[in-house]
Amino acid sequence: xxxxxxxPARRNPAARRxxxxxxxxxxxxxxxxxxxxxxxxxxxxxxxxxxxxxARINKAIERLQFRPNDLARSLRLQRTHTLAIxxxxxxxxxxxxxxxxxxxxxAALNYTLLIGDSRERWAEESNYLDLxxxxxxxxxxxxxxxxxxxxxxxxxLGDIPVVYxxxxxxxxxEQIGCVGVDNVKAANDAVRYLISLGHERxxxxxxxxTARSSADRIEGYRRALAAxxxxxxxxxxxxxxxxxxxxxxxxxxxxxRPDRPTxxxxxxxxxxxxxxxxxxxxxxxCPEEISLLGFDDFSWSTLLRPRLTMVRQPAREIGMTAxxxxxxxxxxxxxxxxxxxxxxxxxxxxxxCAPPLQNAPAAGRRGRRAPGRPS
Amino acid sequence: xxxxxxxPARRNPAARRxxxxxxxxxxxxxxxxxxxxxxxxxxxxxxxxxxxxxARINKAIERLQFRPNDLARSLRLQRTHTLAIxxxxxxxxxxxxxxxxxxxxxAALNYTLLIGDSRERWAEESNYLDLxxxxxxxxxxxxxxxxxxxxxxxxxLGDIPVVYxxxxxxxxxEQIGCVGVDNVKAANDAVRYLISLGHERxxxxxxxxTARSSADRIEGYRRALAAxxxxxxxxxxxxxxxxxxxxxxxxxxxxxRPDRPTxxxxxxxxxxxxxxxxxxxxxxxCPEEISLLGFDDFSWSTLLRPRLTMVRQPAREIGMTAxxxxxxxxxxxxxxxxxxxxxxxxxxxxxxCAPPLQNAPAAGRRGRRAPGRPS
DNA sequence: ACGCGGCACCGAAACGTTTCAGTCCGCGTT
DNA sequence: AACGCGGACTGAAACGTTTCGGTGCCGCGT
Numbered sequence: 001x002x003x004x005x006x007x008p009a010r011r012n013p014a015a016r017r018x019x020x021x022x023x024x025x026x027x028x029x030x031x032x033x034x035x036x037x038x039x040x041x042x043x044x045x046x047x048x049x050x051x052x053x054x055a056r057i058n059k060a061i062e063r064l065q066f067r068p069n070d071l072a073r074s075l076r077l078q079r080t081h082t083l084a085i086x087x088x089x090x091x092x093x094x095x096x097x098x099x100x101x102x103x104x105x106x107a108a109l110n111y112t113l114l115i116g117d118s119r120e121r122w123a124e125e126s127n128y129l130d131l132x133x134x135x136x137x138x139x140x141x142x143x144x145x146x147x148x149x150x151x152x153x154x155x156x157l158g159d160i161p162v163v164y165x166x167x168x169x170x171x172x173x174e175q176i177g178c179v180g181v182d183n184v185k186a187a188n189d190a191v192r193y194l195i196s197l198g199h200e201r202x203x204x205x206x207x208x209x210t211a212r213s214s215a216d217r218i219e220g221y222r223r224a225l226a227a228x229x230x231x232x233x234x235x236x237x238x239x240x241x242x243x244x245x246x247x248x249x250x251x252x253x254x255x256x257r258p259d260r261p262t263x264x265x266x267x268x269x270x271x272x273x274x275x276x277x278x279x280x281x282x283x284x285x286c287p288e289e290i291s292l293l294g295f296d297d298f299s300w301s302t303l304l305r306p307r308l309t310m311v312r313q314p315a316r317e318i319g320m321t322a323x324x325x326x327x328x329x330x331x332x333x334x335x336x337x338x339x340x341x342x343x344x345x346x347x348x349x350x351x352x353c354a355p356p357l358q359n360a361p362a363a364g365r366r367g368r369r370a371p372g373r374p375s
Numbered sequence: 376x377x378x379x380x381x382x383p384a385r386r387n388p389a390a391r392r393x394x395x396x397x398x399x400x401x402x403x404x405x406x407x408x409x410x411x412x413x414x415x416x417x418x419x420x421x422x423x424x425x426x427x428x429x430a431r432i433n434k435a436i437e438r439l440q441f442r443p444n445d446l447a448r449s450l451r452l453q454r455t456h457t458l459a460i461x462x463x464x465x466x467x468x469x470x471x472x473x474x475x476x477x478x479x480x481x482a483a484l485n486y487t488l489l490i491g492d493s494r495e496r497w498a499e500e501s502n503y504l505d506l507x508x509x510x511x512x513x514x515x516x517x518x519x520x521x522x523x524x525x526x527x528x529x530x531x532l533g534d535i536p537v538v539y540x541x542x543x544x545x546x547x548x549e550q551i552g553c554v555g556v557d558n559v560k561a562a563n564d565a566v567r568y569l570i571s572l573g574h575e576r577x578x579x580x581x582x583x584x585t586a587r588s589s590a591d592r593i594e595g596y597r598r599a600l601a602a603x604x605x606x607x608x609x610x611x612x613x614x615x616x617x618x619x620x621x622x623x624x625x626x627x628x629x630x631x632r633p634d635r636p637t638x639x640x641x642x643x644x645x646x647x648x649x650x651x652x653x654x655x656x657x658x659x660x661c662p663e664e665i666s667l668l669g670f671d672d673f674s675w676s677t678l679l680r681p682r683l684t685m686v687r688q689p690a691r692e693i694g695m696t697a698x699x700x701x702x703x704x705x706x707x708x709x710x711x712x713x714x715x716x717x718x719x720x721x722x723x724x725x726x727x728c729a730p731p732l733q734n735a736p737a738a739g740r741r742g743r744r745a746p747g748r749p750s
Numbered sequence: 751a752c753g754c755g756g757c758a759c760c761g762a763a764a765c766g767t768t769t770c771a772g773t774c775c776g777c778g779t780t
Numbered sequence: 781a782a783c784g785c786g787g788a789c790t791g792a793a794a795c796g797t798t799t800c801g802g803t804g805c806c807g808c809g810t
Contacts, residue, residue, distance in 0.1 A: 017445050021533070036790085037791075037792095038789060050787085067533065069450070072795085075446045075450055076795050100465075114489065128718055288407050401797095412761075415799085416759085419798080448766085448797050449765095450767085450797070451764075453765070545805055758805085763798100765800100770792095771793105773790080
């Protein structure tokens with residue numbers, strides 16, 4: 001006997017839903033005694049309709065509370081006029097700003113936005129990518145989760161165009177659209193600023209290396225140190241950190257040792273907060289005993305004490321650019337969605353960074369002193 | 376001559392898109408030499424399919440990278456399995472948490488979530504409601520924008536079920552589903568706590584009265600004062616404040632006057648931040664010179680100095696409950712989506728509240744002293 | 751010999767749009 | 781008188797699913 005097949009399992013026996021929920025275009029047509037195609041024509045202004053007819057139709061639409069069914073429309077049009085984005089954490093104001101940027105740019109061109117929150121988990125992200133594909137969105141913007149398996153997961157989207165924002169895939173051999181900032185330059189600038197204050201023992205807490213942006217920031221850090229012939233110590237580089245508690249743990253570990261760094265450079269806004277937490281837990285005075293320099297500014301960063309010095313990314317602009325690149329490609333104004341779009345960063349100097357204490361056992365060269373308003 | 380009608384304006388002359396973007400169920404059928412209905416049956420497990428056939432179909436699905444078109448599916452099914460929410464500010468972690476709650480509950484039942492951000496503007500919100508209706512979502516959760524015109528805007532949704540979260544419409548004559556907290560009780564508790572510390576001059580910065588929750592918090596404040604026979608002064612009640620700068624302005628105004636309050640009760644997390652900003656700008660020491668008590672806890676509130684004492688709302692649970700109520704109604708397990716679902720709040724005592732300074736010119740009764748660990 | 755019920759499959763009609771190819775009419779030109 | 785043409789409107793075929801009513805087939809009990 002061949003293996004028995006499944007029990008039929010009829011979908012839902014009692015799910016008969018006889019109530020008509022919405023007026024259709026056909027209802028409108030019947031109401032004014034016109035044909036369906038005429039209604040469609042007046043709705044979209046796509047063919048001649050006399051003024052009288054138009055008035056009657058609009059009246060009927062109003063009366064029947066008719067709202068066109070976008071599902072049917074998209075099905076027919078093979079276009080959903082929808083963009084989708086998946087971010088690792090919707091409540092991170094940095095990503096929220098990116099979302100706003102996309103939304104604003106898209107709204108002007110009549111696109112709507114589907115938002116996914118992967119919580120930094122590839123499993124959830126791939127769910128969203130699948131969903132986006134089933135919903136036939138016109139384009140996707142990814143801020144890939146850090147445990148992105150393989151990185152070329154854009155394959156999962158069929159031929160739906162993708163652009164990456166903020167975090168770039170490590171291998172960019174195939175031309176993929178990326179929009180963000182020049183992370184090596186930004187990190188380089190930031191660390192050079194710390195060096196200019198006189199710091200020599202600088203540690204970095206960076207994100208996971210699966211994201212090229214993290215690697216780039218480490219690279220910028222490396223270059224800044226090398227340019228001043230400062231030693232590069234592996235134990236001052238912590239990568240793979242993206243959530244707050246991990247950052248706190250790493251920072252405590254870094255700061256507990258005897259030759260502790262005099263400055264800490266953090267690779268994201270939440271890791272900066274984690275580091276701040278660590279500093280406070282250890283009872284260290286910031287910036288006197290430890291300088292803190294973060295990435296991804298946030299709106300309430302000035303409420304913290306000390307007010308945090310941070311590298312600001314133009315989040316809104318990143319979103320808008322991503323949307324522009326994507327939509328341009330969708331509407332075939334540009335051949336392929338490729339290349340990197342790098343936007344400028346800005347070092348927001350506040351007061352979490354100061355020259356290191358004089359009695360610090362800084363072997364070797366004495367650094368030059370720079371303004372950097374202490375306290 | 377009758378008024379000339381519009382120029383025809385053909386939609387988009389060059390928008391011929393001959394490329395087949397996605398494999399359809401029909402392609403799969405052809406590939407395995409079966410009928411469309413058989414594919415559908417194996418996809419949904421809705422009818423008998425032999426094991427062999429199933430295997431071949433799955434292989435073909437894999438090979439063709441077939442993803443079912445949810446648009447067509449929803450159109451046919453008259454169900455989108457989609458919930459939608461519109462919040463006033465997506466980057467406010469309170470709302471982000473609510474969203475997470477909805478998403479988690481919904482995901483378990485295979486619902487997906489559409490997210491809208493109204494930026495506290497009715498115009499944007501109504502756009503979203505319209506969009507939701509055109510997309511035929513199965514249900515909507517609203518956190519209405521503060522300038523909600525009229526409040527019974529749920530009419531705009533046709534007969535799509537709605538539930539309100541966090542902010543309730545002021546007039547709840549018609550039975551509408553609401554899920555949130557008992558705001559009068561929460562505010563009452565909070566103010567009573569302040570009174571128990573010895574405060575007598577307590578001001579409140581509340582949200583707009585168009586949201587009943589704001590009015591309720593004021594009511595709770597009022598009752599707490601009345602219960603202790605403390606005077607209720609209109610000039611210590613500021614309402615209509617929901618953004619940070621407005622809160623700062625109001626707080627400065629409140630704190631600049633000679634008989635300034637010794638404690639400030641804020642109606643939301645961002646207004647609390649605004650007040651904190653004001654306190655810092657004025658150089659007042661908190662909690663010694665001014666106690667601060669806020670609403671809607673947020674995750675990094677412990678990083679601020681002082682660590683803020685706040686009324687915590689169970690945001691995630693609010694989201695989950697809202698989703699539950701809505702889905703129950705959608706799947707007709709419950710007759711109508713109505714009634715209030717109130718969840719418990721929690722007063723997170725940290726150290727932004729302390730007894731007022733002794734030399735304060737507090738006329739009349741001396742208050743009892745309570746623990747409330749100062750500093 | 752017949753009926754019957756479980757299994758495996760198929761065809762076609764929906765769902766609500768858009769669009770293409772007409773049709774019909776009145777008017778101005780050859 | 782024939783023709784062309786712009787304006788106003790219509791019918792029907794898609795778009796990609798689900799589902800309902802079939803239709804065979806096979807084994808079994810009477």
